Amino acid sequence: xxSKYDVLVIGGGNAALCAAIAARRGGASVLVxxxxxxxxxGGNTRHxxxxxxxxxxxxxxxxxxxxxxxxxxxxxxxxxxxxxEELARHMIRESKDILNWIVEQGVRxxxxxxxxxxxxRTNSFFLGGGRAMLNALYLTxxxxxxxxxxxxxxxxxxxxxxxxxxxxxxxxxxGDTEIRATSLVAAAGGFEANIEWLKEHWxxxxxxxxxxxxxxxxxxxxxxxxxxxxxxxxxxxxxxxxAIDARxxxxxxxxxxxxxxxxxxxxxxKHAQRFYDEGEDIWPxxxxxxxxxxxAQPDQIAYIIFDSTVVTxxxxxxxxxxxxxxxxxxxxKLTLDPAALEKTISGFNAAVRPGTFDHTILxxxxxxxxxxxxxxxxxxxxxxxxxxxxxxxxxxxTYLGTRVxxxxxxxxxxxxxxxxxxxxxEIMAGNVLGKGYAAGIGMTIGSVFGRxxxxxxxxxxxx
Amino acid sequence: MHGTxxxxxxxxxxxxxxSCRYCEGLCAVFPAMEMRRAFSDGDLNxxxxxxxxxxxxxxxxQFSPPHEFxxxxxxxxxxxxxxxxxxxxxxxxxxxxxxxxxxxxxxxAALSVAAFILGFVALNDRGVLFGVHAGAGAxxxxxxxxxxxxxxxxxxxxxxxxxxMSVRAFWRDIGDPIGGRADGGSLLQAIRDAGELxxxxxxxxxCYNEDDRPTDRRKLCHHLTFYxxxxxxxxxSVATLYHYLLGREAPYPxxxxxxxxxxxxxxxxxxxxxxxxxxxxxxxxxxxDEARYGMDVGFIAMLFLTGxxxxxxxxxxxxxxxxxxLALHLGVVFALFVTMPYGKFVHGIYRFAALVRYAQERxxxxx
Numbered sequence: 001x002x003s004k005y006d007v008l009v010i011g012g013g014n015a016a017l018c019a020a021i022a023a024r025r026g027g028a029s030v031l032v033x034x035x036x037x038x039x040x041x042g043g044n045t046r047h048x049x050x051x052x053x054x055x056x057x058x059x060x061x062x063x064x065x066x067x068x069x070x071x072x073x074x075x076x077x078x079x080x081x082x083x084x085e086e087l088a089r090h091m092i093r094e095s096k097d098i099l100n101w102i103v104e105q106g107v108r109x110x111x112x113x114x115x116x117x118x119x120x121r122t123n124s125f126f127l128g129g130g131r132a133m134l135n136a137l138y139l140t141x142x143x144x145x146x147x148x149x150x151x152x153x154x155x156x157x158x159x160x161x162x163x164x165x166x167x168x169x170x171x172x173x174x175g176d177t178e179i180r181a182t183s184l185v186a187a188a189g190g191f192e193a194n195i196e197w198l199k200e201h202w203x204x205x206x207x208x209x210x211x212x213x214x215x216x217x218x219x220x221x222x223x224x225x226x227x228x229x230x231x232x233x234x235x236x237x238x239x240x241x242x243a244i245d246a247r248x249x250x251x252x253x254x255x256x257x258x259x260x261x262x263x264x265x266x267x268x269x270k271h272a273q274r275f276y277d278e279g280e281d282i283w284p285x286x287x288x289x290x291x292x293x294x295x296a297q298p299d300q301i302a303y304i305i306f307d308s309t310v311v312t313x314x315x316x317x318x319x320x321x322x323x324x325x326x327x328x329x330x331x332x333k334l335t336l337d338p339a340a341l342e343k344t345i346s347g348f349n350a351a352v353r354p355g356t357f358d359h360t361i362l363x364x365x366x367x368x369x370x371x372x373x374x375x376x377x378x379x380x381x382x383x384x385x386x387x388x389x390x391x392x393x394x395x396x397x398t399y400l401g402t403r404v405x406x407x408x409x410x411x412x413x414x415x416x417x418x419x420x421x422x423x424x425x426e427i428m429a430g431n432v433l434g435k436g437y438a439a440g441i442g443m444t445i446g447s448v449f450g451r452x453x454x455x456x457x458x459x460x461x462x463x
Numbered sequence: 464m465h466g467t468x469x470x471x472x473x474x475x476x477x478x479x480x481x482s483c484r485y486c487e488g489l490c491a492v493f494p495a496m497e498m499r500r501a502f503s504d505g506d507l508n509x510x511x512x513x514x515x516x517x518x519x520x521x522x523x524x525q526f527s528p529p530h531e532f533x534x535x536x537x538x539x540x541x542x543x544x545x546x547x548x549x550x551x552x553x554x555x556x557x558x559x560x561x562x563x564x565x566x567x568x569x570x571x572a573a574l575s576v577a578a579f580i581l582g583f584v585a586l587n588d589r590g591v592l593f594g595v596h597a598g599a600g601a602x603x604x605x606x607x608x609x610x611x612x613x614x615x616x617x618x619x620x621x622x623x624x625x626x627x628m629s630v631r632a633f634w635r636d637i638g639d640p641i642g643g644r645a646d647g648g649s650l651l652q653a654i655r656d657a658g659e660l661x662x663x664x665x666x667x668x669x670c671y672n673e674d675d676r677p678t679d680r681r682k683l684c685h686h687l688t689f690y691x692x693x694x695x696x697x698x699x700s701v702a703t704l705y706h707y708l709l710g711r712e713a714p715y716p717x718x719x720x721x722x723x724x725x726x727x728x729x730x731x732x733x734x735x736x737x738x739x740x741x742x743x744x745x746x747x748x749x750x751x752d753e754a755r756y757g758m759d760v761g762f763i764a765m766l767f768l769t770g771x772x773x774x775x776x777x778x779x780x781x782x783x784x785x786x787x788x789l790a791l792h793l794g795v796v797f798a799l800f801v802t803m804p805y806g807k808f809v810h811g812i813y814r815f816a817a818l819v820r821y822a823q824e825r826x827x828x829x830x
Contacts, residue, residue, distance in 0.1 A: 127666050315484075
């Protein structure tokens with residue numbers, strides 16, 4: 001048989017599957033090319049957990065209303081205004097319907113949450129996590145007749161004058177290495193696992209980055225599209241980066257390598273010096289800024305230091321804290337200068353002012369007379385054993401992408417819309433997220449623009 | 464360090480899972496885990512027996528093999544669970560039985576059947592075993608009712624004693640040392656959870672068995688087996704009451720309560736175990752505790768044989784086959800009773816105890 005489909009979807013995550021399902025439901029024949037082997041299918045979706053959607057009233061799974069306006073304001077805050085307002089508002093409006101649409105595709109939500117994260121009002125949690133969500137989408141797609149090929153690496157795109165003609169794959173699929181399609185949906189993620197590409201913008205520091213997602217997010221499709229005249233959006237140095245355990249594997253450590261203990265202690269660099277206000281803000285900022293802060297420190301390493309009084313205040317961790325009965329012993333284990341660390345901690349302890357500790361609000365426990373200050377949750381570190389987590393920048397996803405319009409249609413350089421190329425997910429997330437991050441927005445972008453891209457791609461193919 | 468290597472591995476996994484928690488909505492194991500930060504042997508045995516082996520957490524886990532974190536909760540807990548049966552067995556001297564369970568069950572069953580045949584022949588002349596007996600009291604021409612009652616009561620009471628002693632050891636290990644008795648509410652909750660197999664539903668979609676497409680087949684077969692067993696038990700109990708209270712002797716006509724209950728139960732005990740056996744044969748090897756294959760299959764086979772011999776006896780009870788079939792049926796049931804405390808049967812008891820403990824913890828936590 002000839003390899004000609006109505007819609008070709010490149011990628012295998014949430015955005016790709018939403019696109020494939022929407023296109024198939026729209027009457028198109030659909031092929032999904034997933035570059036990873038089956039176990040690693042779905043890119044970063046494997047590691048996600050929840051999705052942020054607007055809703056006007058509390059539901060079985062959400063504790064209260066989260067209006068479009070409130071969502072928009074949250075997005076404005078985290079991006080500092082670096083967002084395409086028209087696209088972002090469109091996405092927020094569509095997110096209301098996605099909450100139910102995604103359930104119709106077999107995805108299940110968790111009815112109530114254990115309470116480790118304060119997101120019960122704004123975010124819906126996938127029952128069983130992101131891989132469970134993916135499994136459900138794949139089952140639905142296959143039941144509908146979507147074809148899926150794994151280990152299907154695309155090595156070239158044939159694009160003429162903004163019009164997609166065919167994709168070339170490394171290994172034959174259905175006996176052919178060239179797959180033609182009437183429409184293309186590119187949903188192949190970002191380039192966070194491509195250290196060489198990261199180095200172009202971050203320099204040698206990128207060698208010390210850990211990648212929280214799969215090693216398959218190499219951005220090759222993004223690079224091909226940008227090389228063939230698609231307009232780019234976003235800053236290549238912007239990404240979602242958190243501080244994760246330095247002992248984590250280079251790739252795919254996922255959620256369990258993160259630390260949320262920053263507010264309970266102090267953070268020092270390899271010279272045992274503090275470098276930022278650990279008590280600046282609560283969720284989500286305190287997580288999302290620390291990857292970037294550590295990336296700016298010498299050798300891209302830092303240490304969260306706290307004492308034995310707070311170990312049960314945060315989530316249990318995969319890697320145990322490094323412990324010492326004295327500050328000097330701890331410093332030795334961390335290969336920090338003991339005198340410098342003792343000086344930093346005694347200086348910090350002396351600066352702590354009395355207050356009433358409450359980590360759920362911006363409390364009145366603060367320091368006076370040191371730089372940088374710790375403006376909230378400051379308490380003396382004085383009860384042995386002293387404990388520490390070494391942390392490095394953990395890159396979750398990148399924001400450089402392809403520019404799209406409200407139809408998820410790619411725009412070519414000069415602003416002309418492509419005839420038949422659509423994009424969804426992380427590959428176009430930069431349209432909405434210029435910088436910063438708030439939990440669950442990546443999945444909203446993926447599902448909303450995935451569904452739009454699939455629908456529009458099918459519509460184009462049928463015309 | 465724990466008592467066994469598998470508990471060390473279970474501890475490692477619970478540390479991974481506790482820092483992830485994506486699975487907390489799937490079953491009771493993960494919320495129970497979240498109530499702890501460190502895990503004693505008893506805690507791990509508790510979690511292992513709370514696991515219903517639905518496989519959902521394996522299929523949903525981003526860290527299951529081939530990922531380097533190598534997280535396989537269903538298999539690890541299955542092995543830990545099986546090892547816990549031996550660890551709590553009473554008397555201790557018989558805990559080794561679990562290791563060679565399939566063989567032990569076969570030998571005990573064969574000996575029991577042979578003993579009943581020999582007993583029938585010894586109590587009567589040869590002709591009676593192959594004779595045609597009909598009407599009330601037909602069974603007792605082969606063995607007097609009182610002899611039967613004494614034999615089975617002894618076997619049953621021993622099984623109960625051994626099970627009670629074992630579950631006591633389990634409860635002590637997993638439970639709160641102070642006031643380790645369950646309240647009524649927790650008991651009721653556990654009865655409901657066990658009765659509907661609430662946690663064999665993979666979080667709502669069904670159980671994962673041969674591949675990543677969940678179904679309710681294993682749950683249905685388990686229901687058939689479990690309720691089939693209960694119906695057969697009820698049939699025997701009603702028949703005993705008939706005998707002693709009403710003076711009515713077996714066999715009873717097909718429409719009478721003991722036979723109706725026994726027939727329905729027998730159908731369940733034939734269909735259910737076949738389904739469970741097929742599911743076990745087809746279960747994905749990465750989820751299976753291969754070392755316990757013999758124990759599991761031995762128990763399934765005994766339940767199937769109980770149902771099958773009982774049904775054969777019902778159908779052929781007015782022919783010359785009645786004598787040998789009665790010997791076969793009684794032999795199988797006797798062997799089932801005697802081996803109960805040392806085989807897969809205990810999984811239901813420990814699981815129920817774990818569910819009670821879980822209900823109790825939830826109530827204490829106020830969630």
